[in-house]
Amino acid sequence: MSDIINLLPDSVANQIAAGEVVQRPASAVKELLENSIDAGADKIQLIVKDAGKSLIQVIDNGCGMSITDARLCFERHATSKIRQAEDLFSIRTMGFRGEAMASIAAISQIELKTRRHEDDLGTCLEIEGSNVVNQEPVATPAGTSISVKNLFYNIPARRNFLKSNPVELKHIIEEFQRLALAHSKIFFSLHHDGNELFHLPASGLKQRLVHLFGNSYNQRLVPVEEETTIIRIQGFVGKPEFAKKTRGEQYFFVNKRFIKDPYLNHAVIGAYEGLLSSETFPLYVLFIEIDPAKIDINVHPTKTEIKYQDDRSIYAIVRSAIKRSLGQYNITPSLDFNQETAFSQMITQKPIDEIVEPSINFNPSFNPFDTEDTKERKDKADGGGQRAANHGSYKAAIPQNWESLYEVTEKVKVNQLNLHDDSEMQTEKQATKQIFQIHNRFIISQIKSGFIVIEQQAAHERVLFERFMRQLEDRQGASQQSLFPQTVTLNQADFELAQELLPHIEALGFQIRPFGKTAFVVEGIPADIGPSLQETQVIEQLLETYKNYQAVDRITKRESVARSLARNAAIKSGTRLDQEAMTDLIDQLFACESPNVSLSNKPIIITFTIGELLTKFGKLS
CATH class of the missing domain: 3.30.565.10 (Histidine kinase-like ATPase, C-terminal domain)
Incomplete structure (x- = not known):
């Protein structure tokens, strides 16, 4: 052979x-x-x-x-x-x-x-x-x-x-x-x-950031600088109020080489603890200088991953450096209870003999119940006894038309009765439909064989997704005009991506046009997303979600856009729904082509039968 x-x-x-x-x-x-x-x-x-x-x-x-x-x-x-x-x-x-x-x-x-x-x-x-x-x-x-x-x-x-x-x-x-x-x-x-x-042009780091991402970033940056025996870290982080719903400008550089490091990213997010709202991401551009002998950069073909000899210490340094910078620039409280000088700036340094006791002036004849009408009555008084004068003074201080207080009280009583009646009617109506919401997250509805549990966010995402897909096919998405058009400024990469998606975005009901090199003017948004989301928020979230779906090859561009908008426009877990909203959601869900499966291929509806309940209670069905 x-x-x-x-x-x-x-x-x-x-x-x-x-x-x-x-x-x-x-x-x-x-x-x-x-x-x-x-x-x-x-x-x-x-x-x-x-x-x-x-x-x-x-x-x-x-x-x-x-x-x-x-x-x-x-x-x-x-x-x-x-x-x-x-x-x-x-x-x-x-x-x-x-x-x-x-x-x-x-x-x-x-x-x-x-x-x-x-x-x-x-x-x-x-x-x-x-x-x-x-x-x-x-x-x-x-x-x-x-x-x-x-x-x-x-x-x-x-x-x-x-x-x-x-x-x-x-x-x-x-x-x-x-x-x-x-x-x-x-x-x-x-x-x-x-x-x-x-x-x-050649410049400093802050100027380079502004040139790359826009003049608005000039006011968003907080400098970070820390030098230890292990590493030297410098750069900028964003102020919490400018955090985005997308993972926009987040950069780590080790010895000027860009790296992707979820571990250090967790350290940055930890420094913002208590400052960021849920599902928002801060800007950061951080440079770490370290002895090359203490890292291994040849662990990935694209050289974007690094191994450290002492990763725990680096994690702690990064987190503390950012936390200190946010504190120094009055983003977070910076009191140190372990140092005696923590309150020194709050305490006067003058000698005791120079401290002047504050004086208090008051009018002993001031009566808070006196009005102009009261004073006139006093001037006309015939000099009766002090007790009678005082009695007249208090009587005069009573507001006119005081009898109307009784009318207000009666109205309150009537309203309370009406509210009680409405509550009974609502309870009776609810009992008829047998629909409930628990933990502002799940909807329970009675059926003949038992009951079903619906996850409200996944259900609304499914409803909106199928609606948006129909609109993309028919290109007849309903739009609501913005009272004040908003300008959305993106980085150059996201702007180019938005240009590609523009026909699909407009088919959903957006009224949007390019403005300058990296901005759009949003004059209208889809009627289905409601007034709770701002135009800038909708566009940024749509692009970020689209980028996540983009990695899935079997999903078309049109489907990715529909999924992105549905995810961002759907009601969230924790939202309280009234009886009418729950009923409408259930009706719309069961009118969908795939009511049982969420956009993440997970169940939307779970059914519990009477037999299962009886078994749980140790009884035979």
């Missing part, structure tokens, strides 16, 4: 590696921008077309490459940052594994122009599917310009799995924002299809 194990050709191995490194255009954007940062550039331009599917171009003024390095950088495991295994534990650069450029070259057509500052001529290199098709000298500015064209051109199956342009552009913007935040001293710009989306 012949041998069956063979070494893969480099081109095939690179395509396999590309599946890990380059998942979508945003992955290539991240790798190229990081290379420019590592090259020492202070000016980086990103140009994309067709959401990166047709073109991704990065131009920088970094150190550039020699002829040999330009050719070698596309070889697998070629890197300038690692010489030996120990170097993995002292990494301070962005890229280091030497797989990115080889992986990108394996699935695209690349043109590279690069020149070192000390060289007169640069190098132009053209590559298609890992094969070098041309290399020649070229006059080019110092630095590097790399163009990635027709991503996944030779793997059509992968290209077909890419999402729509707005979705892919949203991911590109997210990667761009993360790197722009981590390197605020570098100029960044982003152009898409000829339009400049971002123009970010």
